[in-house]
């Protein structure tokens with residue numbers, strides 16, 4: 007990620023814009039505070055952030071006469087950052103707006119690095135990450151492991167969903183079953199579905215329905231596996247685009263669209279955004295990669311050398327585990343490959359001059 011040097015004039019302009027923004031935010035804050043002081047606001051009540059647009063948030067009222075209604079809210083500065091999925095305390099103001107005065111504690115937080123590598127919160131209170139794979143595009147175990155590593159780092163449980171089950175045939179069956187068995191052996195639940203109408207859509211699939219019922223889910227995975235199609239079956243009334251919602255560019259992802267929370271007819275919620283769908287596809291450190299492999303995590307610190315790179319050094323605990331089958335050959339290959347790819351990516355990143 008190359009940083010362009012700004013000339014004096016550009017720098018001056020940026021500083022001016024930032025100063026104006028700060029002033030505007032301060033004015034807004036004063037006006038919210040004035041309203042609070044003048045007691046123009048209604049009583050405190052529970053709400054749920056369902057979308058987030060800069061300073062403003064859409065909050066769904068969770069109780070009282072407004073329950074279910076969505077209000078445009080501002081947050082007091084002392085509330086801290088807020089994201090879609092946050093449970094909040096808010097007070098009604100004039101014209102169907104509101105002021106968020108507190109944030110409830112989060113059960114989980116999905117974060118991703120911004121373009122400068124700083125972790126930024128994206129969505130809160132997600133119960134599980136549903137990693138979608140399909141017979142086509144053919145699943146790459148390295149990529150699956152990359153998503154799983156990211157899920158492990160985030161500490162949100164991951165589930166593997168095999169979509170397009172109608173495309174399983176005698177040519178791909180064995181390979182798919184072997185792959186799924188490997189993850190089940192690692193205690194990753196596996197669920198099967200087909201999002202294409204007439205092929206056992208999710209609404210007639212009790213196992214899939216049970217997966218999303220009464221929980222907050224996100225769907226992640228490679229483009230083309232059927233995430234939009236699955237979401238479409240869950241939210242028939244939303245017009246989400248099937249076939250490439252991703253906004254990724256060759257240089258990395260620039261995702262501006264906000265995460266949105268949707269209620270499912272079956273009960274349960276879904277949070278979705280292009281950024282969430284690409285969850286996990288960013289740079290990870292070797293330490294994170296070690297932590298992110300469930301069967302490798304307990305071995306961390308057991309190599310003879312503290313700076314062991316697990317590449318033929320004597321007394322390597324990870325290689326010993328691979329040799330006696332505690333780590334499967336596929337996962338070991340994937341571990342090495344992800345380490346290698348990340349090192350490469352970093353080396354390239356450092357060399358870039360714009």
Ligand code: GDP
Nearest residue numbers: 170200201202229230231232233234235248249
């Ligand atoms: P996304 O990129 O993961 O959001 O994938 P899409 O939902 O855009 O789907 C990619 C393609 O796969 C589309 O042409 C879908 O119609 C197709 N597709 C999705 N689900 C299924 C399924 O269960 N079976 C079959 N045969 N095709 C599917």
Ligand code: ZN
Nearest residue numbers: 309314316322
């Ligand atoms: Zn080692």
